[in-house]
Amino acid sequence: MTICAGLVAAVLSTTAAAPATAAAVDNPKYAGIVVDAKTGNVLYGENADSLRYPASLTKMMTLYLVFEALESGRITLDTKVPVSAHAAAEPPSKLGLRTGGSFTVEQGILALVTRSANDASTALGEMLGGSEARFAQMMTAKARALGMTRTTYRNANGLPNTAQMTTARDQARLGIALRQHFPQYYGFFSTRSFKYGKQVIGNHNRLVGNVRGVDGIKTGYTRAAGFNLVTSAQLEGRSVVGVVLGGTSGGARDAQMRKLIAAYLPKASRSGKGNMIEEPAASQFVAARAPEPEQKPQKAIEPDTRPVAAAVASASSLPNAGPVPEARYEEAVETAYAAPTKKSAAIAAAEGTLEAQAQKLAATPGAAAEYTPSVAAPRVDEVTTSSTRIQAGWVIQIGVSPTKQMALDLLQTAQQKGGNVLRSATPFAIAIDNGGAQVYRARFGGFDNQKVAINACNQLKRKGMNCWASQQ
Structure with missing residues (x-):
């Protein structure tokens, strides 16, 4: 046998x-x-x-x-x-x-x-x-x-x-x-x-x-x-x-x-943190900002080509030479958002995702005072995972996440940071099929016209969040 x-x-x-x-x-x-x-x-x-x-x-x-x-x-x-x-x-x-x-x-x-x-x-x-x-x-x-x-x-x-x-x-x-x-x-x-x-x-x-x-x-x-x-x-x-x-x-x-x-x-393994590829510090490489209208493109600052600090050795067989320290992956990110503890917020902020940046902003002292709860605003943890209940009109999208929970967390943070501009907006996450896997688009609907949607986006951008408006 x-x-x-x-x-x-x-x-x-x-x-x-x-x-x-x-x-x-x-x-x-x-x-x-x-x-x-x-x-x-x-x-x-x-x-x-x-x-x-x-x-x-x-x-x-x-x-x-x-x-x-x-x-x-x-x-x-x-x-x-x-x-x-x-x-x-x-x-x-x-x-x-x-x-x-x-x-x-x-x-x-x-x-x-x-x-x-x-x-x-x-x-x-x-x-x-x-x-x-x-x-x-x-x-x-x-x-x-x-x-x-x-x-x-x-x-x-x-x-x-x-x-x-x-x-x-x-x-x-x-x-x-x-x-x-x-x-x-x-x-x-x-x-x-x-x-x-x-x-x-x-x-x-x-x-x-x-x-x-x-x-x-x-x-x-x-x-x-x-x-x-x-x-x-x-x-x-x-x-x-x-x-x-x-x-x-x-x-x-x-x-x-x-x-x-x-x-x-x-x-392939079902376990493992996927901690293989270091993300360079944001300060290491500086690209040119987008030129303002009617201006010529600006020259970029020369990238800093110094070696990445604190390269960590690994038993992984992927690298031939190159840094392999702890880094984020789906499971690690999802764990960081599973409970709103100080530790998970710190881990997520260090990893630098858009969602982590938003979470860090939400934890800033005084942030709660900027948000006026609305009785009419739907609870984020009760939102739909499809757009079937969202009426046609203008929507804003604030990100795409690999898990539903990350999309919901992102919506909740945006709702807190958006204040009155999102008071009557409807948060929802659209599940998109990726050949057997799914990603979730985090969106707010219910805007009367393009101007209102763009104004909402501008408010979120001032709070450090990415956003764009489109017609549903």
Whole structure:
């Protein structure tokens, strides 16, 4: 009986590894890795530290810096991004932006996630860095701070540049960091399509919505790089990030990733804090603020490239060299908000999430005096998790959270900080399906018109919270 069990285990192990090995036999460009996102253990790796071209996986770092700027309040989702002649001239894939025009940060994020638009990516980099070259320096410095020791960036979009290199391991680190550090924005990666002007743009990532548990992240292709893909999957308490570089075709790349997810997601751990990727201190890297209307983009302050302090050694098999101290992840964040203790507030504030910043503001002396309770205002702990009871009209969204409780906590903090402007607003959290997982959009409804909704947002922004208005 024991011998049979051992044989079965051996067969399963061989079967799991076989598709990965077969993918590399006749393809020298191939590299791949699958990492348990809760423990940092590498479940599979092949050429994981060999240098490869990232292609449009580059936009993952562009988005990391965009999310960082959003979280710090330097920009908002409604900030207008100016389009330079250089950005407009970028080759496809692109939105077709015109010199002198503009688009919102939110449109830019969606354009990068779905179409992988090179013109929008360049424009975002120029806005945040003052120039694309300086933004590339910021990207590389951020890569080092995240422990991506073999990655160098030269542009914001991934168009061919022989000096722009990465590894499968580094891209796995970045994929995990995006999930850990920006849960309020990570839901963008599950976008199936969005409308820009008369265009309805679909997501290049064919696994989103088609493979159970997959919630992103990004595709990439150039002739030199081959077909690249970073994929995040969460299912039944397990969580992995997989990377495939150098695929011979889009179909072959996707098929390989499907096999990797099927083989290794069931082997991932259900326990673990996911404390693998350090989030650099906010003071280490300073990007340019969004330029005021009618002004030229400001020059960015040179990023501080000093080594991240207090790098902590780890037994995790993810890093090849690079900091792996305690950091946040879904379970840790959710625990921090489970009970309003001083300890959990301190942990959450130190981790720096949007929700944590709001919680810190709510705990500030005198904050309670700013909030006048309204009998008519619904209790946040009784709000709906769908929009079915919210009448059509204008709503404001204050964030996206990976759990319902985090969304409710965020709504409660916003209600306290908003004061009279949210007295008659209806808080609600919309549950969005991400291929078997869910994220929750924290919103307030019931605003009579656009002006009232925008005024409410402005009030929240003055209190240090992100916010944007839209029509339901």
